Amino acid sequence: MNTLTFKPQPLNQLQSSELVVTDEWLWDGYLARGNITLLTSEWKSGKSTLLTGIVRAFEDGSAFLGRPCVASSSLIVSEESAALWAERTRLIPTGGRASLVSRPFVCRPTPEQWDELVRQAEELRAAGNLDVFVVDPLASFLPGRSDSDPGTLLDMLQPLRRLASAGVGVLVLHHPRKKASEEGNAARGSGALLGYVDVILELQRYGKLASDVNRRRLVGLSRRLRTPRSLVYEWVVGTPEFRVVTDPAEARFRENWATVRSILESRQQASTHKELLADWPVDRVPPSSSLLYEWMARAAKQGLVERLGNGTSNDPFRFQLPGKDDDFFKPLGRLDPLPGMRGKR
Structure with a gap:
């Protein structure tokens, strides 16, 4: 003989106090x-x-x-x-x-x-x-x-x-x-x-x-x-x-900022994030290209770097430390001889 019994309960009555999860x-x-x-x-x-x-x-x-x-x-x-x-x-x-x-x-x-x-x-x-x-x-x-x-x-x-x-x-x-x-x-x-x-x-x-x-x-x-x-x-x-x-993203950025800053200081002109990544110390695991780009955007927002360029393929964003004149580091063009010096050796 089957002795199994059960008592169905209406779903709309399951909020009674004795059924609340305790x-x-x-x-x-x-x-x-x-x-x-x-x-x-x-x-x-x-x-x-x-x-x-x-x-x-x-x-x-x-x-x-x-x-x-x-x-x-x-x-x-x-x-x-x-x-x-x-x-x-x-x-x-x-x-x-x-x-x-x-x-x-x-x-x-x-x-x-x-x-x-x-x-x-x-x-x-x-x-x-x-x-x-x-x-x-x-x-x-x-x-x-x-x-x-x-x-x-x-x-x-x-x-x-x-x-x-x-x-x-x-x-x-x-x-x-x-x-x-x-x-x-x-x-x-x-x-x-x-x-x-x-x-x-x-x-x-x-x-x-x-x-x-x-x-x-x-x-x-x-x-x-x-x-x-x-x-x-x-x-x-x-x-x-x-x-x-x-805030793990901010913590990660802060912990690696010293390395990024050191690379920026060593470069003679504003650089893209990919150029900065190429200079990453060989004894440290580098971030992904997308992560470094995120860090540079964060640094620009916080005023830690200046961002140049339009962010297009022809004019990508370039980054430099504040106050570092990018024009100073551009290669000199062809110089014309001084007056009276033409033809002299």
Whole structure:
């Protein structure tokens, strides 16, 4: 006999108070109780460093990357050794509310082994000792051979959904697919993963310039409106400090202006952005032609350079430092001999 029962509810009555979403944001806009957040980025690009910064903020509820946090107890299940985590937390100290389970399985777990680990986490939650559960990364703990198989993914995700339903915020770290993809689709494997989670985060390198080395862009897509679409930050290497870069384009320009100015000072006449790019120091990664053009337009607007020309193919924009007379540096034309000097040698 079929005992399944359900009670349909009219859509126009779903705004009643008992149905309003009450999930508490543990990290505002990014990780909430009852939700699963997926964080995808390339290998060795800063996922674990970012994770350590988040866990540190959970110790006392400090804001992180400009977003409020709630004091929370965290459990990290990681493929990395305890020694590596000890080294990481020497740079970014965490505290007593964060715990680590390092390499709990000799190889990939069976569905039963994975379910048992999550059940132990549920017991911690029931005892009031768990708010955030982190999987670092998904591939190392996936029951089965492939993250391209929807069934295998569900064997992993369904226990995590059960844990989330108990009031835990679940954060899963993951690696990207090999081919470039649109924002929100970088995660490797079956699309079932992206459809299942509540918040999709992608951590991207901001650029290839020397000034970009510690800078990252965090892209967010979510079922919730509070998730920021894009945020740029930088880690102050060797410290616990993470800084939000509120105007990354201006910051990038300012950090490279000294190099641009030096090139302008060395040139004897006003120059196009392509001519300036040709003089870029060989020991520094150059910007793209379009980026340098953007910098020169910004410099002209701020009065840092004078812009000559009409911006056409026959008369392109040329740039020089203020007060530098471009006519002074033009080549001299043919000079007529002085009176009385014609024919003399």
